[in-house]
Amino acid sequence: MDTFVQQLINGLTIGSIYALIALGYTMVYGILRLINFAHGDIYMVGAYAGFFIATAMGFAVNPSAFGFVVTLVGAMAIAAALGMAIERFAYRPVRKYSKMTTLITAIGMSLLIEYLFIFIFSPTPRSFPQLLPVENFTLFGNATISTSQIMIFVISLLLMGLLQWIIYKTKIGKAMRAVSFNITSAKLMGINTNFVIAFTFALGSALAAAGGVLTAQYNPKIDPLMGIITGLKAFVAAVLGGIGNIPGAVLGGLLIGAAETLVVGYGSYVGIPSTYRDAVAFAILIIVLLVRPAGLLGSNVQEKV
């Protein structure tokens, strides 16, 4: 029993990270119908930004809650700025052409960020400093939870709550919903759509960066290609939950995280080796899409072709 609880804790920890990243995918898709493939790399940039802030400000030597918060917020701000810059200089100029053009730009952007980071910061993995003292708490039996895991749960919940509040209780949130409903009508109603889109990118990127810093606290190895597979799984999580649907992204992230950990933990009993963890995430996606093409929480809208 304690093993099962432990696996669930492990799974939900990485699931929360997937959820944070998936939110960015889903928001951008909801507004622009664009899969922002560079999003996983923003998560990586967030982790690197956190690394440099923590090292430059000396938080690495004196762990403190203050240092952690400054690192987290700083990384989120840098990523938000980068997200807006990418939108402004890469996606906006090609937005007037077909969707495919923007999509390919996004793939190019992703590769550009990855290899630029390899070029500038070298491909050698870096060790992220421990910003908060690590402690393990025993729940019962052998099941333990560490401070970094608790941080991941608490901060993701806070951020998701904050996001929900922004979208449903603020003026800019209302504008975001309007733009996602129909961008042309929103424009006719006097909404500055370019600003709303830039804001969405900033919001999504900040969440991804938070995911990056939190992951780096939990698992302190960061390298320029760390965003590829994590980003891909977060994308699967977004589609699984129903792309464009915000609670769906959270649900999808937690499900993928829990599923892959349980496969590793118990798959061998039913003949699935632990290396199939990623395959399982994608198998779940295929099954869900066959049964519910719009995703678990997505609304089934007939698209006019």
Add this chain to the structure above:
Amino acid sequence: MTRVFLSLSLIFSVLFTFACVDKGANTAVAPTGDTIRIGVYGDTTGATSSFGVSTKNGIQLAFEEINAAGGVNGKKLEMIFEDDQGTPEKAKTVISKLINQDKVVAVLGEVASSNSLAAAPVAQEAKIPMITPSSTNPKVTEVGDYISRVCFIDPFQGSVMAKFAANTLKAKTAAILGDNSSDYSKGLTQFFEEEFTKLGGKVITKQTYAQRDQDFKGQLTAMRGQNPDVIYIPGYYGEVAIIARQARELGMNMPLLGGDGWDSPDLFKLGGAALKNAYISNHYSADNPAPEIQNFVKTYTAKFGAAPDSLAALAYDSAKVLADAIKRAGGTDSSKLKEAINATKGFAGVTGTITLDGSRNAVKPAVVLELAPADSKFTFKETIYPEGMTPPATTAASNSNAMNSNSNMMNTNTNMNSAAANTNTNKASNATK
């Protein structure tokens, strides 16, 4: 007008292409001049980039020493390096480039067995000798007679650690966490399990991961339930460091065992204090007081600002073995050179005395090193010898610290003989399936 312009540019581009081809053909003849071109390939920008950097440094140092002493047969050695980013596909591409475009007379590389396995057939087909400094999977040299290595192979390396776990650590049960995307790791998993079982131990659970995975708590939690005495992790340093951290976080404090894939200056940066109570099998120990080793350690450290790991030492040896073979072959004729390399016997390198056996593998002792994360270094623990090699001073430059060859180790030694022989002949071919 446009048409004229178009056809003109077409003509020019055709001419230009021919010009390039012609130039390529010229450079093919050129290297027979005053330098001998040696191709080197490795991973300097991928997940195992410290391997490629060490290898390149080791070879560069060897070439500089050889050239400073007048070169080989009056010619200087020239290294042409290609980065393969640590992927088998790229390894295959860059070795083709080295052989077909740069017209190298021999190739040194790779470190990771999967990459060497992808590249070796290209060298074999082109009949260009390839020496891998540090790929330990037996399959690599089975590709053909142009492929050889200066390191020991995994049946031996896996059995060394099994031996150490059972005899020195008195472990009864073991868990294995292997990298399913690497031939190196799969081979070691198999050979460790065979030997450990033979010694009366039991491998109670086997789990796998893939390179670049970030989270191993699932596998580790599953293992924790079974409470093994030791965990064998035959992986590469990047993942291993994180595995160690996550294991300790889950309260698993048993000894962690590994192989030469752990050997990297980055290991301690990533793993930190979690690497206490861990042991690896390796090719040489920088602690060895033998003057030729200390000399190498000193020159290398002065030049590259870091002590040489075993990959640098093996690379250095592979370059020296190649130079020696070119000298003995009296030139770079590929067939004669291959014969000369394969006839290498009693070559005194920094990683021990190198003699290639009939399967073009070096037969050498292995050392067990204990990790000391407080000083970020590996400290010498014991030496384990393969079949037919005796600890005493007959192998002068080998890694033995004479004081450590006590009776316990002799015992280890005798058991080893049958195991190594057995795995060598029967089981080796299963390694990479």
